[in-house]
Amino acid sequence: MPASAVRKLLDYYGSSEACHEAVCRNDDGLKELISQRFYQLLYSTGTKENLEKLQKVMDRHGIRSLVFTDPGFPSSLHEIHDPPAILFMQGNKECLRDRSLAIVGSRTASYTGQKAAGRLAEDLGRHGITVISGLACGIDAAAHRGCLDGKGLTIAVVGNGLDRVYPADNLGLHDDILKNGGLIISEYAPGEKALGWHFPVRNRIIVGLSRALILMEARIRSGSMTSVNHALEQGKDVFVYPGDPASDCFEGNHQLLREGGLYFTSANDILEDLHWLDNPSAVRQNSDCVQGYKPSTPEEKTLMNALKPGALSFEQLIACTGLNPSVLMSTLTILQIRGVIEALPGKQYQIKH
Amino acid sequence: MASLLSFGVTGVNGYQVHVEVFGTESMPGIEIIGLPDASVKESKDRVNAAIINSGKQMNPRRITVNLAPADTKKEGPCFDLPIAVGMMIADGILIPDPPTDLKSVALFGELSLDGSVQPINGALPMVISAKENGISTVILPEKNACEVSCIQDIRILPVSHLRQVIAWFEGKMELAEQKQVSFEALKNEAVPVVDMAQIKGQKGARRAVEVAAAGGHNMLMIGVPGSGKTMLARCIPGILPPMTFEESLETTRIHSICGKLQAGKGLMVNRPFCAPHHNASVASLIGGGQDAKPGEVSLAHNGVLFLDELPEFSRSALEALRQPLEDGIVSVARVRRQAQYQSSFMLVAAMNPCPCGFYGSNRRTCRCTPPEIRRYLDRVSGPLLDRIDLQIEVDSVPINEINDSEPSESSAVVAARVRKAREIQLKRYEGTGKYCNAQLTNAEVKQFCTPDAEGTALLNAAVDSLHLSMRAYQRILKVARTIADLAGEETISSAHIAEAVQYRELDQKYWR
Numbered sequence: 001m002p003a004s005a006v007r008k009l010l011d012y013y014g015s016s017e018a019c020h021e022a023v024c025r026n027d028d029g030l031k032e033l034i035s036q037r038f039y040q041l042l043y044s045t046g047t048k049e050n051l052e053k054l055q056k057v058m059d060r061h062g063i064r065s066l067v068f069t070d071p072g073f074p075s076s077l078h079e080i081h082d083p084p085a086i087l088f089m090q091g092n093k094e095c096l097r098d099r100s101l102a103i104v105g106s107r108t109a110s111y112t113g114q115k116a117a118g119r120l121a122e123d124l125g126r127h128g129i130t131v132i133s134g135l136a137c138g139i140d141a142a143a144h145r146g147c148l149d150g151k152g153l154t155i156a157v158v159g160n161g162l163d164r165v166y167p168a169d170n171l172g173l174h175d176d177i178l179k180n181g182g183l184i185i186s187e188y189a190p191g192e193k194a195l196g197w198h199f200p201v202r203n204r205i206i207v208g209l210s211r212a213l214i215l216m217e218a219r220i221r222s223g224s225m226t227s228v229n230h231a232l233e234q235g236k237d238v239f240v241y242p243g244d245p246a247s248d249c250f251e252g253n254h255q256l257l258r259e260g261g262l263y264f265t266s267a268n269d270i271l272e273d274l275h276w277l278d279n280p281s282a283v284r285q286n287s288d289c290v291q292g293y294k295p296s297t298p299e300e301k302t303l304m305n306a307l308k309p310g311a312l313s314f315e316q317l318i319a320c321t322g323l324n325p326s327v328l329m330s331t332l333t334i335l336q337i338r339g340v341i342e343a344l345p346g347k348q349y350q351i352k353h
Numbered sequence: 354m355a356s357l358l359s360f361g362v363t364g365v366n367g368y369q370v371h372v373e374v375f376g377t378e379s380m381p382g383i384e385i386i387g388l389p390d391a392s393v394k395e396s397k398d399r400v401n402a403a404i405i406n407s408g409k410q411m412n413p414r415r416i417t418v419n420l421a422p423a424d425t426k427k428e429g430p431c432f433d434l435p436i437a438v439g440m441m442i443a444d445g446i447l448i449p450d451p452p453t454d455l456k457s458v459a460l461f462g463e464l465s466l467d468g469s470v471q472p473i474n475g476a477l478p479m480v481i482s483a484k485e486n487g488i489s490t491v492i493l494p495e496k497n498a499c500e501v502s503c504i505q506d507i508r509i510l511p512v513s514h515l516r517q518v519i520a521w522f523e524g525k526m527e528l529a530e531q532k533q534v535s536f537e538a539l540k541n542e543a544v545p546v547v548d549m550a551q552i553k554g555q556k557g558a559r560r561a562v563e564v565a566a567a568g569g570h571n572m573l574m575i576g577v578p579g580s581g582k583t584m585l586a587r588c589i590p591g592i593l594p595p596m597t598f599e600e601s602l603e604t605t606r607i608h609s610i611c612g613k614l615q616a617g618k619g620l621m622v623n624r625p626f627c628a629p630h631h632n633a634s635v636a637s638l639i640g641g642g643q644d645a646k647p648g649e650v651s652l653a654h655n656g657v658l659f660l661d662e663l664p665e666f667s668r669s670a671l672e673a674l675r676q677p678l679e680d681g682i683v684s685v686a687r688v689r690r691q692a693q694y695q696s697s698f699m700l701v702a703a704m705n706p707c708p709c710g711f712y713g714s715n716r717r718t719c720r721c722t723p724p725e726i727r728r729y730l731d732r733v734s735g736p737l738l739d740r741i742d743l744q745i746e747v748d749s750v751p752i753n754e755i756n757d758s759e760p761s762e763s764s765a766v767v768a769a770r771v772r773k774a775r776e777i778q779l780k781r782y783e784g785t786g787k788y789c790n791a792q793l794t795n796a797e798v799k800q801f802c803t804p805d806a807e808g809t810a811l812l813n814a815a816v817d818s819l820h821l822s823m824r825a826y827q828r829i830l831k832v833a834r835t836i837a838d839l840a841g842e843e844t845i846s847s848a849h850i851a852e853a854v855q856y857r858e859l860d861q862k863y864w865r
Contacts, residue, residue, distance in 0.1 A: 108722055111713070137723050169724050248718060313715070313748045314557045325560040326836070330851030337814045345706065345713025346577075347557070347746040347858075 001041060003187065005034045006085030007068055016067040057190045063090050063162045080208040080234050084187035087205075090162050091183040095153040099276060100130040102206045104227045105139025105216035110249045111344055112311075113139060113217035116241060118146030120214070123267035125152020129276070132157065132210045134202065135170055135177075135184070139216045139224075144173055144182075154182045157206045159198030162186050166194035185209075203227040204234075212237035212274060215261070218252035225252055237273070239264045293340045299323060299331045304351070307341060311350035355442035358459040359435040360482055361427055362475035364645070364692035365606045367482030369459075371421040372432060374439035379415035385436070387420030390428040399430070400437045402466040407515040409446050416440055426689065428644065430463035431473040434492070437464060437515060438522065450524040459483045460518070462494040468515040472496035474612035477605055480504050492518060492528070499619045500609055502534045503598075534619050536598045543595060543622040547587040550763040554750040558585055561745045561856060563767050566592045567774040568835030569789035571678070571700040571740055573663070575858060576747030577714045582703035583628075585747070586659045589701060590624040591764040593657075594772045600655045603695055607651050625656035627698075631665040635673045640685040640694055647685075650677045651694035663702040664732035671737055674700070678740045699791075700741065704733070716749065730859075742791060742828045743856040774838040790835045795827055802830040804845035811847040815854050825860045829853045 012033055013019045022030060023042060031039055058065070066073050066087045074096050077083045103121055105113060117139045121131045125147035133140040135156035147154040154177055160166045162184060165174045177184065187205060188198065203226050207213055213231040215238060218224035231238050240261035243250030257263060264270050271277045295301040299321075306312060306320040317328060332349060335341045342352050355374045360367045383397040397418075404411060418436055420427050438460060441447035449455075461479060463471040476497035481504065483491050490508045493501070498511035509531040512518055520526035552559060558574070562585055565572040574582045596604065601620045608614050608621060629638060629649045640648035650658060660666060677683045681697030706712040707726040712719040721729075738744075778789050781801065787793065793801065804812065816826055830845075833853040837845045 108720065110718075167724070315554055315748055315750065318556045325556045326852050327848075329557070329560070329855040330848045333815065333851035333854040334811070334847075336854075337811070337818045339818065346715060347748045348713070348715070 001034075001038050003082060003085040005038050007083070008033050010067065010069050010085060015069050054190065057163050058088075061090065061163050061190065063088050063190060064093075065089070074209060076210075077205065077208045080204060082204065083208065084205060086187065086189075088162050088186050088189065089183060090185075091178045092153070092181045093183065095130050095155050095181070095183040096209065097130055098211070099128065100132050100155070100210045101212055101214055101270070102132045102210035102227070102231075103139065103143035103214045103216060104133060104203070104206065104218075104224045105143075106218055106222060106224060106249065107136050107138040107140070109138035109142070109217045110243075110247060113241075113243060113249060114142040116243075117142040117216040118149070120216075120241075120267055121146030121152070121154075122150035124270075125150030125154065127267065127271065127276075128152065129271075130155060130210075132206055134158065134199070134206055135166075135174065136199075137167055137169060141170055141173055143216075144177060148176055148180050148182070151180075153180075155185060155209065156182070157185045157202050157209070158194075159188065159202045160186065160194035161188050161190040161192040163190040164194075199223060200226040204230045207231045207234055207236060210236070212239060212270070214239045214241070214264075214270065215253060215256065216241045217243055217249055219249065220252045220255055222252060228256065237262055239270055239273075293338065297331070299327060300335060303328070303331050303335065304340070307349060307351050311344055311348045314347045314349070317349065355439040355455075357435045357439045357442075357455055358483075358488065359432055359461050360459060360479035361425070361429070361431065362478055362610050363425070363690065365478055365610060365647070365694060367475065367479040368425070369482065369486050370427065370432070371419075372435040372439050373419040373421060374436070374443040375417045375419075376412075376414040376440075376443045377417075381413040381415060383416045383418065383440075385418045385420070387418075387423045388426045389420060390426060392430050393420070393427050393432055396430060396433045396436055396464075399433055399464050399466060400440065403433070403464040403468040403515050404437055404441060406466065406468040407519055409441060409519065411440065411444055411446065414444065416443065429473060429475075430471075431461040431475070431479075433464040434462035434470060434515070434518065435460045438518060441519070442522075447519060447522055449522045457489045458492065459488045459490070460492040462492070462497075462512070464515060470494045470512050470514060470518075472616075475610040477501055477504075477602075477609040480507065480509070481602075481606075483507065492521075496616055498531045499534075499617055500605060500614050502531055503536050503539070503602075503620045505533060536601065536620060536622075539619050539622050540595055546591060546623065546626065547584060548591065548764045549588045549767055550761050552581065552584060552588065552761055555581055555585065555747065558745060558747045559761070559767075561743055562589060563592065563771065564832060564835055564839065564856070565589070565699070565701075565743050566767075567771045567839050568742070568778070568832065569699055569791040570742035570832060570835065571791065572702070572743040572745070573738070573741045573859070574701070574703045574745055574747050575706050576703070577716075577749050578705060578710045580747045580749040582747050583659070583661060586628075586657065586661075586701045586703065587626060588764060589657050589699065590626045592768040592771050593624050593699070594768070594775045596622060596624060596655055604655045607647050607654055607694060611647060611652065613652065625653050626659060627653040627656070628659040628661060631660070631662045633666065633670060635667075635670050638670050639673045639677065639683055640692070641687065643687060643689060645685040645687045645690040645692040647692075647694045648683070650674065650683060650696040650698060653698040654695045656698055658698045658700050660700070660702045663704040664729055668732070668734070672734065675736060675740070678737075702741065705729075706746070713746075714749070738859065739824055742832055744859045745856055746858045770839060773841070774835065777838045777841070790831050790838070793831055793834075798827055798830050798834075802834040802845060804830070804833065804847070804850055807847040808833070808845050808850045812850050812854075815850070819854070819860070821854075821857060821860050825857050829857060832856055 009019050068085045121143040130153045131147040132155045133143045135158050144154050165171045207230040238261050240253050240256045243253050302321045341349050357372045359370045359372050361370050472494045477500050480501040484507045492510045495511040495513040510528040521528050605621045627649045638648045677696040683696045684693050707721040708729050709720050711717045833845045833849040836849040
């Protein structure tokens, strides 16, 4: 049943208990409130056994439900168009707080995009910001993971019943979120499968729960862009990561930046824009800060200089530095071990930021 | 009654066969006994026609041909020639003059209807076996003469027509003896199939190939389509040290019984390069079939087995590679025949980084999801990867570098360095039965590949910060040993270790 129909019932009867009572005594008002189809659905599936079964599943997985009219229902969701009527939750409810930011982006994100998302989420988490995302692969997973690395709290809003994990690859991440005081939310009852159309719909909750949206990586026609549309409808700020303009992975980002998306390069920029920066020194740069590394040999120096403008492949490095392959390889290893540079897929190397 | 000597092949070894022919006055006909297979049975019709076309006329008699030992299955058309000669002698239409000692002559060859002698498979093991059996003269098809020309102390008489054989037995004509060719002379003719000078750019991969060849290490290349993986692999036989006479003999034997030798060429001097397609079955790779024939791993003996698109090979085929990789020998057992074939080869494999092929490429965007990439990589099992010392990524070369006229190093230059490194290894492992670093066991790694203090510290740091496994640790030490050998240094220093770490691409974080 759609959220709007359930909300109508809740509005009329005042609370979920009153609704239940009305259904039990077959109240006449029901038929006027909802259409014939939903009315029948209510009586065919809302049987006593089904409800008991549902309760059992919820108990087993530690799932709680919050109804639209409950006092604990996130107030930010009251303000959006078409809020969910019921929220199912698993984990620590304390995560729902004012200082929350959503990080969204492509499921098939580039390596650099994922790295950037992870780093940003880590800094935000360290600064006590709740990071909200959708537990999908790619940017979502990187953001959750990064936030956990920064010892922050993170919320995953998923598009399926909470008795299952989708995609199965993120099972480990799902468990880590719960273990580290995070929260998993869904508007779908346990038992519901992850259907394709659920995902763009749940995006409105991701955006609704957060103060602003951060777009890490998106093509122009993509699911992440529906999140951006939700954010614009809800009047939320949209921060856009300026990815590599040469890569078509970031074409959506650049279109948004042209249309007035907020530009940022670090967690600091976002916190400043939102006036959340109580103590500027609290935000560290990344843990593996290498600004101060002094090259110890001439080879290291030439290599570092060559890598300054950006990532280069092994062959390009040979051309740039003129080093012989075996010397270049050993220099790369030493700098990798020192944590100064990192290897990217495709035999590319870059200086760690 | 006539008795002649011939040879058959089982596995890679020849065995002596007595061809006995007996004629009686009875219902005319020919019968061949002694477990002949279909191609041997058919020989009677070929022989009949060939005798007539050589100007002889058989008397109508009943002829029995016995191939002894009678309990071994005989196969192939190689007995045509001795049967034909035996029949004529038994019939009395061919009288050896002077009476040749038939115990010192062996014959084999296939006959065609017009009497010409056709080449057969397995001539080399047959001649080797003939020599071992004390036979002084071998008459064989002209086209098989080259492959046995390196065998010394045995008279080889190549023939092209049955008429020549008849004339020789009758003492009317001398047969020209096959000139002996020394192996050294053959070696000078060796030319690498693909010269490394043809490879533009790819300096990193070239270096890796050199290291792999120097230590005999197995190698895996990962790269986008069109990055030159196949070409690099084809260069490897050319930079490996030249085959020794024994190695060449071993390899040529296997190729001889499979009929894969090039016509007019003697012993193989180029190391073999076998590149089976990825739909290859287990039997075709390892060996098998009714007659337990050798597979690609044995054809690649002493050479390179190249598996392109490694994850596309069937799981069972890849798993079957583990025994030959470990032991250098395969046992092929079938109901009718069992054989052991040598198969010590260098495995060179190539694969794309993901199903679409463009993961990590900066030229085209990869469209694969992380689980797809993982599933693709997981098709190559851990135990197989375990046996591959070098794993490198090959990036595609930009077009302007391909057109670059600056010449690359040629195979000859690289081969010289490789040979030097191999000599060092041969000396070090003298008496252990090993000849290259790749063959070291874990205990031997400890004995021969201990780096200096700085190197150890670096390796430990690398294991720590790059999250390398214990398995990778051993491999890095082995490869570092080879790098030090290439540099001509006795101790493994930190620079050698640092380079070796770069050859463990699959252990990098982003793959997992």
